[in-house]
Amino acid sequence: MAKNKKKQTELDKIVSLCRRRGFIFQSSEIYGGLNGAYDYGPLGVQLKNNIRDLWWKEMTQMHDDIVGLDASILMASKVWEASGHIKNFSDPMVDCKECKSRFRADQIDLEAPCPVCGSKDSFTEPRDFNLMFQTHIGANSGSASEIYLRPETAQGIYVNFRNVVDSSRVQIPFGIAQIGKSFRNEITTKNFIFRSCEFEQMEMQFFCKPGDDEKWFPYWREQRMAFYEKMGIRMDHLRWHQHGPKELAFYAKDAYDIEYNFVEPMQWQELEGVHSRTDYDLTQHSKFCGKQQDYLDPVTHEKYIPYVVETSAGLTRNVLMALCDAYDEEVLTTEKGEDVRTVLHFHPNLAPVKVAVLPLVKKDGIAEMAKELEQSLREEFPTFYDQGGAIGRRYRRMDEIGTPYCVTVDYDTKEDNTVTLRFRDSMEQVRIPMSELVATIKESTKNYKRK
Ligand SMILES: [Zn+2]
Structure with missing residues (x-):
């Protein structure tokens, strides 16, 4: 079969610019590279820090009802039992028995030959594969020392809810914001830094009285979209996607994603989620830790477990969006003929x-x-x-x-x-x-x- 030389996609061009100019490199490149992990070079780290600082300013400095937090990546295993991650945070996976390649069962045609080696009927039965990275803490082995790298930053906020209430005089409604790394053992990593095993999140959990979430949910949707306009992102490249009944988590009241129209071949992909999560997480932690994670209103003396409206954005996805949004090849007509100018139209606040x-x-x-x-x-x-x-x-x-x-x-x-x-x-x-x-x-x- 004759192999045609594959045409460079827009994404290929951006990946190549990132490497050439020192924005982003593949991890451990001199050893052949580690899939799903990336290193931010001199310009990339500055771009990432600029986006991070804009988000932090927007969420904490510009909203006097939000405080910050930086929880640790390593947490007690019980946290992930309570959150449901140990039981449910998995993807269906199949292996090719011939070439040992691993695929997500929901992303390939199981009737077709293996896309890597071409073998027929070579897939194993689908089985659940937990996406959390497991490791051990302390010198002892055994299940007592088993812990996980956090797969999301949100739980660090939930488990500190009472600490923040008791120590910082915040009153409901208020939010806790956090930026940090999360880890997911993705079976298939793809689209450059879009889906990687190690990534950074910018999350805010807004705690409010049950029922008031009806007011705060649209408020935060509007706030979050306005942020991207401030960042200088082209607004016709952003849209809302409301979760259908099949996508919605069983405890969630409503959920919207902000999607960005990335370059070819990615197109529309999730950038940020704004979710109405009810009292699910705090109720779970109340059950598993045995201490009520509730709130006593100092004025009305009502006691309740607050509802949560969450805004969850990918920092590393924001970096890719900023690059895709800015990338341009302009054809200029000069005295010597046509000339192509490659230019990144970053907003000056983002420019490294x-x-x-x-x-x-x-x-x-x-x-x-x-x-x-x-x-x-x-x-x-x-x-x-x-x-x-x-x-x-x-x-x-x-x-x-x-x-x-x-x-x-x-x-x-x-x-x-x-x-x-x-x-x-x-x-x-x-x-x-x-x-x-x-x-x-x-x-x-x-x-x-x-x-
Ligand atoms: Zn194969």
């Missing part, structure tokens, strides 16, 4: 490097002046200094990593203290006094609109 300072030439003290300017901007912005190569090529290198502002220092700067400020999206250049640089960049960031 915000300002690049470039001396037009290295000689006559121009480089020293540019370096000094770059140093002075560091207090305000993440900056980058580049003196190597033709100025046009340096601009393009900055476009490719999404740097929104480039500042060029030249001979005129020596005379009149002005510099050239170049805007990434429009490639427009303006001449301004150096003293106005910080204010101009801040103003432009505030008014940034993606074309």
Whole structure:
């Protein structure tokens, strides 16, 4: 069978840019790579931190009824018994008896030959495969030392509900926000960092009086969608998906996902869930730990187990969304013919490097002046200094990593203290006094609109 060379998908191009420019590498690459695990390089970690900081500010600083938490990844096994993860957190799995490849039974045609080795009738019977990573704590072996890497951050919030109420004077309604790593032993990892075994979540559980969830559920849906608009994401690439009866967890009252239209071949995929979870989790923990996880209203003296509205977003999925949303190949017509400009149209608040300072030439003290300017901007912005190569090529290198502002220092700067400020999206250049640089960049960031 003749093998056609596969056409590079949009996703392939983004993966390749991420590796080439130091956003994201495969884990343990020099040893052949570890599937489903990724390392964030110099630009990737900055992009991820920028998104994380925006979410944290949005959820805690901008909402005075939300407090933060950072629970540990390792938790008592009882937590996962109570939450139902030990019993139910599994996917149906089959193995190919010939090549030993493993598949999710619900994702392949069990009547067809093995997609890896082509053997017929080689699949085992489907069996449940728990997605939690198990490990051991302490020096003793045996079931008492068996613990799990958390498969979600939410339970860390539930088990600290009473601690937070008793220690921080919060009153219902209030929320607890947390960002952290979670781990799932996915049978099939795919779509780059979209479904990986180790990932980061940004979750908030909002505790309210039973019945008031009817008010808070639409409120949080609206808040969460508005966040992505602030992040500068194209709104026509986002939509709601309401869970049907088959998708809805048995205890959930209602659930919506925010879906993003990722690049080919991914298309619409879940980015964040906003779920109305009733009192299920706190009730489960009350039963399993033997201590009531309830709340006494200091004014009405009513006692109840609060209802929860949860917002659960993937931080690492947000990174992929930011990359997909920003990626563009622009065809430019120049004197020499057609030219393709690869550019990441990040919102300036997301861009790993915000300002690049470039001396037009290295000689006559121009480089020293540019370096000094770059140093002075560091207090305000993440900056980058580049003196190597033709100025046009340096601009393009900055476009490719999404740097929104480039500042060029030249001979005129020596005379009149002005510099050239170049805007990434429009490639427009303006001449301004150096003293106005910080204010101009801040103003432009505030008014940034993606074309
Ligand atoms: Zn096989």
